[in-house]
Amino acid sequence: MDSIKLKNIRVYAFHGCLVEESKIGSDYIVNLEVKADLSHASKSDSLHDTVDYVQLQTIVKDEMATRSKLLEHVARRIMTSVLQKIERVSEVKVSVAKVNPPIGGDVAEVSVSMKMKR
Template sequence: MHYICVEIGHLLTHQSLTPLKSTIELENMKFYAYHGCYREEQTVGNQFTVSVGLETNSCNAVVTDNLKDALNYQQAYEIVKKEMAKPSHLLEHLAGRILDALFREFELLESAWVKVSKMNPPMGGKMDCVSVTLSKNRRDA
């Protein structure tokens, strides 16, 4: 059953209508990690930033003000941190692992995107970063 939250005076309640969607974004999380195809990247490492967007129905959390009814973004950070600690050759593989882990952990998660950026990549030219962004919907899985 889907809900939309309705305010009655100062009391929040819910009615069976449409979902109250929210996107929780964890932006520019910073990690030092060992991802890449080149030996130097795997031994010396590099700086990375990761951003994620997590879409969920937040009606119950809005009504109850209880963490058990919400998508816990501290847990989401810990999932990203854990995946960043496992070396990958490709940013695509890393981003896919992060998405899969988030969907495994959070039943409330309806869709998500993840952007992984390698800062100052060893490409023979000057640039801030190279990034890969992947997205996934639970209904498409």
């Protein structure tokens, strides 16, 4: 199975359990990988025959704009949306990282990674 990856999508969003996080927001980095059969697209050279990475980016941005308490919830929404909107995708992997999380220590980021199959 072939794959398309979007690496280090930067988004500013308002996820988290703390009230401050809902008001101040934070930087996030999302990595997305989808599995699909890309053999036809490799021959046809047509956008219609592949997974449009612009659409993938839009899904990530839209789901990141909806507030959640947990990164796991955001990741699941992204995966579900990809599978619902892009029939060609058979599997999706996503990691969502909060940069400089407010956890009382010197931590560059905290992230969750999840995978979902059709």
